[in-house]
Amino acid sequence: MIEVFKTYLKEKGSFSDVELKQIESVTTIKKLRKRQYLLQEGDVWKYNAFITKGCVRTYTVDEKGNEHILNFAVENWWTGDRESLFSGKPSVYNIDALEDSQVALITKENFNLLCKEIPAFNNMVTLILEKSFIVSQSRIQSFISSSAEEKYLKFLETFPHLPMRVPQGMIASYLGITAETLSRIRKNALKK
Amino acid sequence: MIEVFKTYLKEKGSFSDVELKQIESVTTIKKLRKRQYLLQEGDVWKYNAFITKGCVRTYTVDEKGNEHILNFAVENWWTGDRESLFSGKPSVYNIDALEDSQVALITKENFNLLCKEIPAFNNMVTLILEKSFIVSQSRIQSFISSSAEEKYLKFLETFPHLPMRVPQGMIASYLGITAETLSRIRKNALKK
DNA sequence: AGTTTCTCTTGATAAATATCAATGGAATTT
DNA sequence: AAATTCCATTGATATTTATCAAGAGAAACT
Known part of the structure; x- marks a missing residue:
């Protein structure tokens, strides 16, 4: 299994080697080149996705062609569309890579099985x-409750590393401005 | 047990009578008069709360004294502060009743026990x-992505009954305007 | 290396929304 | 029933943020 994912799992729960093997057995790896879609609007999302490398964004495009970014995800974060996954309906979101990236995918069915069979996973x-x-x-x-400036400052506190990787x-x-x-x-x- | 809560549980999961009894045994009822706090900023929130009657709001008060409403909850909804419950730290939110209300409370510990012992509850x-x-x-x-007007129209679609109960x-x-x-x-x- | 595309900045102006103040009616309290 | 508080509306004005347009530097592409 991809080392990053294994390390993450070991940190988040105490899994036996057998359990790790089981998780590994249902995990597939997908590489994404910069700008490549992981999910495109209109498609149904069927996975849980863990980023092992790179950075992706989830966004919509409105009638005027403006993009609205709902969130970013980098290494050790999960991404996907829970709404489409849950409902089985086509997604309203796009997810694409902002850098060459790599994700670990587990289908909904396998993921639910892991939840049922491995309490620590659940x-x-x-x-x-x-x-x-x-x-x-x-x-x-x-x-x-916040002005644009306050939202930005809070963003910097919450995600201090993102500005280095994501265009302004x-x-x-993402902030809605x-x-x-x-x-x-x-x-x-910043001049203050 | 309060009938509303029992009906809700029966609808959401298939619980045996024994399980329902178990849930009942750890549920306490609290009555709230209009304006009474369920949670006050600075206190630690220790429950899961199910509204059986009435309506409450969760909000913060900023330095200028302005209230910012994070959400409303009416009958058959849950309320509380997951953040404080999770972290054990004092809450930054206030929750108070907008009408005379009644809530069913289950402490964190009992709630976790129910989750562990009753799979359907989990x-x-x-x-x-x-x-x-x-x-x-x-x-x-x-x-x-939306203007104030669009947010309001979407709100009406999502919660068509709230405007009848909650001051404009x-x-x-709640909409941030x-x-x-x-x-x-x-x-x-509305004149369109 | 040169060209194209992206990204950020800045200025001028427009649009959206907030603030402050006043009013009248409705609901609540006494 | 009177008094008080709450609530929604409206007008005038200020502030915030968006839009449109231009330009310059950096990065990506050929």
């Missing part, structure tokens, strides 16, 4: 979901 | 979490 998964929810609540909190305009999109506004915010805020 | 809980996450993702999506100004707060702006949006949008 616990790990619930914990991840719990944390993802908490993070998204806190993001909503900042949308309802995409960070603006325009690239120009973010540029001006940086000019003002 | 499944139900994971499902709720999964759905909550999906809902919050979709709310983030509308924050990054609070809905504005001011009460005045919402009033103007309604004037324009």
Whole structure:
């Protein structure tokens, strides 16, 4: 199995060698070149995806052609579309690679099996979901209560490493502001 | 046990009578008068709370004294602060009743026990979490891509019954806009 | 190496939304 | 029933953010 994924699993739960083997046996690796889609709008998403290398984004494109980035994911994060996975309906999101990347994929069916057969896996998964929810609540909190500048500063605190890897305009999109506004915010805020 | 809660459980999972009794045995009922706190900023939240009657809101108060409503919960919804529950740290949120209400409370410890001992309960809980996450993702999506008017219209679709129970100004707060702006949006949008 | 494409910045202007202030009606309290 | 508080609306104005357009440097491509 990809070393990054194994290390992650060992850190997040105490799995026996047999269990690790079982997880490995249902994991497939997919390489993505920069700009390649992992999921395209209209397709049904059927996996759980763990990034072992690189960086991807989840986004929508509106009628005017503007992209809206829902989230980023880098090494050791999970990505995918839970909504489409859960409902079986076509996704409204696109996921593509911002760098050459590598992801570990487990189909929904195999993933559910792992959850059923390996309690530690189930616990790990619930914990991840719990944390993802908490993070998204806190993001909503900042949308309802913060100015563009505050959102940006909070973003820097939460994800200090992302600005080095992701174009600034995409960070603006993630924050729900325009690239120009973010540029001006940086000019003002960072000189303080 | 409170009938509303029992009905909910029966609908969400197939529980045996013994299991229902077990759930009942760890459930306590709390009545809230309008405006009464269920959780106050600075306190640690230790429960899972199911609303059997009434309506509550979760909100923060900023330095200027403005309230920012993170969410509402009515009958058959869960409420609480997952972040404080998870971390054991004081909550940054307030939860209070918008009407005279009644909630069913289960402590974290008892809740975890139910999850461990009753698989159907565990499944139900994971499902709720999964759905909550999906809902919050979709709310983030509308924050990054929609105008105030679009957010309001989407809100009406998602929660058609809330405007009848919740003052308009609070809905504005939930949407991250001011009460005045919402009033103007309604004037324009609803005459179309 | 030269060309193209991306990315960020900046300026001018427009649009969206917030703020402040006042009013009147509805609901709640006494 | 009167008094008080709450709530939604409206107007005038300020602030924030978006849009459009141009340019310059960096990165990617051939």
